[in-house]
Amino acid sequence: MPVLIAHTISEATEILAENPDATILNGGTDLMVEVNFNHRHPSSVLLLRNVPQLREWSIDSSQQTITIGAGVPYAAMETGAIAAAVPALAQAARTVGSPQIRAAGTMGGNLGTCSPAGDTLPVLSALEATIHLSSQDGERTVPFGEFMVGPKKNSRLQHEIITAVTLPVTGNRQGYSKVGVRNAMVISVASACFAIVDDTPRLAMGSVGPTILRAVKAEKFLAEATKDLDNISDEIAREFGEIASTEARPIDDHRSTAQYRAHAIKVLASRLAVRGTAS
């Protein structure tokens, strides 16, 4: 039976151990495009969609964290308690594809594919999310920064499945922006997530490098330029954006130009730094 359906995480890891070549399928919104376009011909598939555990999420109020199952669809992140806990994630989830894609696609899929244009990934990067992996050998966690290692490359081992993501619940000083040429259903030309975590500014950038990039110089600049992160001046915000744009490593492709992408990062970063503040 080439479609192997798991109903629990342990069943899934067992199947994967026995079928190391199986392609992992959850929402299908990435994999099936490749199959339909004749780019991939899976010989067997491990279906995770029917594992209820993967569709769960929970907030740990003592740790101030939220853990979201890899099978939670984007649509579930757009509103409600997940959106309240991680507003930037809700904003990112809302920009993924179409409503139909958001009903099927999952964060596990976004992580599994690990495209530099993956919409939720800048949020995971800025918030320094932890990725949970499970296999017959047990469970392990990897920080996002070590998880995504290249364009469409991650450090998941072949016999592991992505089970969940843990993010800090840090309050509302976070935001996500994505530039696309259409007002809906569009692949990111440039995206950014800005967040203040433990009074430290963070900025992650999507679609402007081989992986999601952290703008470490810009973060450092901002941390040093002001003590009042709720009151960033336009001038400081502008410089913050300019520094971030120098940290982007965009390329020219059919979706945009490197020059525009770097420019867009500058604008998004500076706008995000002051979004929701008085200025």
Add this chain to the structure above:
Amino acid sequence: MSSVKTKRDVLGTSSLRPDGGAKVKGDFAFTSDLHAENMLWGATLRSPHPHARIVSIDTTAAWKIAGVECIVTADDVPGQLTYGLISSDQPVFAKDVVRYMGEPIAAVAADHPETCRRALAAITVVYEVLPVLFDPELAIGDDFEPIHPDGNLIRQQRIVHGDTSVVGDVIVEGHYVIGMQDQAFLGTESALALPDADGQGVEVFVATQWLHEDQKQMAACLNLPTERVRLVLGGVGGAFGAREDISLQVHTALLALRTSRPVKMQYGREESFFGHVHRHPATVWMRHHATNEGKIVKIEARFVFDGGAYASTSAAVLINGVTHTQGPYKCPVAVVDGYAVRTNNPPCGAMRGFGVVQACFAHEGQMDKLAAAVGTDPVSIRLMNAMETGDLLITGQPVESVAPVARLIRETNEIPLPPDLAIDANELDLPGGSGITAERKHIRRGIGWGVSIKNIMYSEGFDDYSTARCTLSDGKVVLKFATSEVGQGFVTLAPQIARSVLGVTDAVCDTIDTQIGSAGSTSASRQTWMSGGAVDGACRLVRERLFELVGAQQNIEPIRFAIEDDEIVDTAGTFRMSVIEASQGITISETFEHHHRKTEELDENGQGNCHVAFAFVAHRAVVDVDPELGLVKVVQIATAQDVGQVLNPLSVLGQIEGGIAQGLGLAVMEEIIVQEGRVRNPSFTDYLLPTALDAPVVVARMIEEYEPQAPLGAKGVGEPPCISVTPAIVAAIRDAIGKDIDRCPVRPQDICL
């Protein structure tokens, strides 16, 4: 005694689509929904190179795959090896050389689409890559070796009109670039071919714009008598020009004939991008001379249309472009040079607007430059120069059509502007949408204008006609024609005509196929006029015969009869009889061929009455722009369109709104990106079409002035909506940011960098 009459859907009412119920239920059979017993699937092998010599094709391995029933290449084409709408220059399969990326090389028939894909992968083609001619300017001179026996210049046309020594007080000049747009109909190319038992003929269900032209080209390539290639219109999922050329027709029929089994072919979206022609990308230079007040005294222009590898309709597109240089404005003098060239880029041909879109983008950019140069506004400059009936075009042709240009501009200008963007506007109302890229304070609003003239129907001496048959029996009418219904609503209109002319209620359309004379193509905004004229003519002939019959029975001169509602009435007496009663037990059938008036070819100076008639439209666009990020949201399109007589208000509105969305696409997002002959974005992920969140508010006025030349007083309404909305939107962007933009689609970097 008065009787209560049921309302009949005659001309002028918003009669509903007869296929609407089936379409909303998913019951309507599109060509891709068709099946036949024992059916095989067909698929096409295409060139990965834009220009290469084919050294060898080896199909041995593919033949060995279980389930593969047939493989055909150029060597298997039994008849003419090439096809084409105007000149037969495009190979059914490339033989020695491929001239564009995606050119067909072979086709296979197999038991499953996946078997087809594997078979295609198993065919080995050895190529010797050749230099790629991708710059249309290089195709004009002798700088590049001819890439086709017919040469690199498809057509050149010069227009010289009036006293060309005139120089204006004010001169404005611009270079404009129009990108390659795709028709992007949703129902991709599809056909089902059923071979005749004797193997000497084939029946093909196909989604096309012109059954008889396909039939003619297919018969030639298949080396079959025309009558042995019978075409039936399968349900068509949109067209917009892309189904005017042959795509998979010959391939499917050939595979069916070779296998003696039904064969179905259907392109996926990626293949569809390679399988049909696109809108010509073009560069246009224009220099307008005007008086100090702004009256145009001369226009100089140069057009280069990139036709891609094969001619398709490039020659006609070029003529449309150059002859519409002036736009809907008076212009006494012109010098225009136009070129349609062959390159190794994707072939280009018909798309809604057909050459006029490119001309309009340039002339409307020029009108705004002229307004700025003489210190007036976009509305005044257009009113000052507005064309009227009787004016001469730069081809010397008088405009005999109703030409209410000034009225269109005024009425559009009367439409209220949309309210200002609210301080607390929702992010979905801002450019960037749910990407939350901006706040209200970042946004600037702009207003822009576009006005256009479009020739309707075919030009340059082509004897264009359409055929229809009307059969009346027992109060019921059946209409037969070969007019392609592609979504535009002719199947709604034709019964309306019959109801109006014959007083019947029950009027239906027969199968659309080649078992009657040609209807011509569903293109050039021509079917309401041409096939409408044919249906009207056939119905009138039937009415004459009915009047004669009733006259003989009642001893009344037939000339005294008229149809009033659903009755035959004696206009000089008291006799009345319902049409149902009068036609009980009899059958009257008449066929009518409608021809439009003759046109002429252009002479070497581009002079001649080459067009049949014209339609006009005005558009005003309001856009919100994020100048820093270069993102745009089109807020409102106000439009007044010259429609002649409105025959179905709901259908006309549908054409107006749909055309505007396509023009919006060309303005801000739709472009096939081709780099050195290679298409970079053949998918709906990267070729972006407007979504519901990109759709502006459309406020439309239909300007009704009866067109005396038209059989029903109605002008075609399909093309005008998409033509001047593009320059209007781009003008509004310029207005918002105060920066010149000379290309469409406008990309974010064109605005902000």
Add this chain to the structure above:
Amino acid sequence: MSTNEFYSLKVNGVDHHVSDAWIGESLLYVLRERLGLPGSKGACEQGECGSCTVFIDGAAVCSCLVMAASAVESEIATVEGLNADGTLTDVQEAFVTEGAVQCGFCTPGLVMAVHHLLDENDSPSELEVKEALSGNICRCTGYGRIFAAVDKVVAVRRGALS
């Protein structure tokens, strides 16, 4: 070509058996080519047009992106199942009367999307309608008459309720 020997799909409440299928077949392909349910249309193969919208366990998704053999434990609903008695639903009726149908290729997917929207939200705002339908491309209408059809259904349902 790997095949699943046999599997069953529950579509519109009826179990359908599929055999000798290739593993990569999408639900759209199986519905159309194997189960005789061609109402769902394919126009992009990548979830960028919405023409193939079906409900899986109540969620509106693109059937071109569902691996058919993976839907064996799900309830699938297609446009053919909207009204088993052959009459038109209020949404379908409004699409016809308001002029929301031209070529009709996008129509079944849009009808499904509108039903889904109005099942979840009986009085959507203009922007909620647009966002909910932003995954369904229509190339003919420019969406104006589609919005009018949605407005009509909302108004009629409201009238029927009040």
